[in-house]
Amino acid sequence: MYPGKLAMREYFKKKYFIKDNPFAITPSPKEIVWADREDLFKQIKNAIDASISTSPSRLIINWGLWGCGKTHAMYYFTSELFKKKMQEQCGSSLDFVQVGIHLPRPIEAGSMANLLYSRIMNAITLEVIHKSILRIGEYAQSKGIGPFDLKRRLQSHFSALTKRKEYADVLTRLLKGAIRSFERKFFYGEKMTTRELKDLEVTRGIDSLDDMLEMLGLVTSVLTQPFEELPEMMSEIFIWIDENEALKELSPKDTFLYRSFLRDLFDYAPRDVTVFLNFSMSIGEDFSLVEASLGDALISRVDSNILFPPITTLDDCLKYVKQLIEHVRTRDVDDPYHPFTEDSVKLLLGTQIEKGILPRDINKIFTKALEIGYFKNTERIDEKFIESNRDLIFQKEVKVRFS
Incomplete structure (x- = not known):
């Protein structure tokens, strides 16, 4: 296994108490879980x-x-x-x-x-x-x-x-x-x-x-x-x-x-x-x-x-996220959203839910947040972390001017 991938998984286990990223962009026939819906x-x-x-x-x-x-x-x-x-x-x-x-x-x-x-x-x-x-x-x-x-x-x-x-x-x-x-x-x-x-x-x-x-x-x-x-x-x-x-x-x-x-x-x-x-x-x-x-x-x-259909309520989104995380949980935790908090999950989803959000788009957002959390050595992905990394998480276009 590629060393970087191994290091990220070990970090997820040690800090986030999950064995892997559960938010796959494309589904796998190997890891099967039905989350809410x-x-x-x-x-x-x-x-x-x-x-x-x-x-x-x-x-x-x-x-x-x-x-x-x-x-x-x-x-x-x-x-x-x-x-x-x-x-x-x-x-x-x-x-x-x-x-x-x-x-x-x-x-x-x-x-x-x-x-x-x-x-x-x-x-x-x-x-x-x-x-x-x-x-x-x-x-x-x-x-x-x-x-x-x-x-x-x-x-x-x-x-x-x-x-x-x-x-x-x-x-x-x-x-x-x-x-x-x-x-x-x-x-x-x-x-x-x-x-x-x-x-x-x-x-x-x-x-x-x-x-x-x-x-x-x-x-x-x-x-x-x-x-x-x-x-x-x-x-x-x-x-x-x-x-x-x-x-x-x-x-x-x-x-x-x-x-x-x-x-x-x-x-x-x-x-x-x-x-x-x-x-x-x-x-x-x-x-x-x-x-x-x-x-x-x-x-x-x-x-x-x-x-x-897309997911159209915040409550359904919360259930979807929580059940995916539970599927890869490695130990009991006080907060079912860990390494996120419920407030940070709501912040990630709040602006997206108005017109409905696709499961794939939820997975993209949360995958990006987990990866940034790893690269920045962050133990908890809370509201402060989301606000300070909003552009990276939502991948806003960065225009570079060449002189």
Whole structure:
């Protein structure tokens, strides 16, 4: 680790009683904490609860200004931490698939569908699919069902979930044991040799959009549908796709493929799949940007949309700051805002809150205050410190005149 970074962290621990700066400018998938914003949390949580409780697949739009927390929401709600909280609430038997990806940016025009399929399947993982098949094998053994009878029942079960018999056969053969390399290549849509196709007993790989959606539909059904008396392994497949505002930068062909992929996914997987699409906007833009990006056919399938608003009250800002600091606290302190004071926090936020403030902007301000505090060897970031360093904290433009 860079010595300066190590020194700053040690200073934070010794003087500020925090293990690191909790005010990240861009969210990390590693450090996950949800700070306040209770109404927004409730909207997303309610949508997830509804998806788990009912069968129909649904499409949900998350939208709002840049820096309002949409990427962070994706990381949080696709984290193991959130899954654990749901299992504590609903029981340990509850399980669901969490996919969180960013909008693919094809280098080669026309490859959007392949990239999207590959990222979703790699996030689900063949290991999870394999586990679901082996689980059926264990169930059959416990019921005294012989291997030949099980193969027949499995083929019948899978054939009811797909029109492609060879896909059903490929899944059935996963009962044999370890995953073979060419099976992995097939499921992930990678290029396969003629010999590998022959060994897998299929006529071609997963090449077309129909192939991809047929396999995704089959996989989601295998994971979320019961087999005879065996309950389903997963309650829902959640797919989050971030940065959809970048659709306007794609080629017309890739935009068409993206819209078609999502629109038709709900035909191939009409049950137990929930897709969240994140859209970030600049000031002055509104939901019409989402409508123009997705097109009428896909917009007509939107179940609901969730607005990520700026934080508009000082009380909510105080809760947000306090909970982020609590997440990295290393010891008990008398003041929950330490190394800040409540008054210094109010001073930092007071002039910013009038028109609403974005979580990212709060993080920028408090990151700057912590760093200046370190470089100036300050033990407490109080009102006096804020006033004397206001220009540095808020980064007012400094004009330099050259002679």
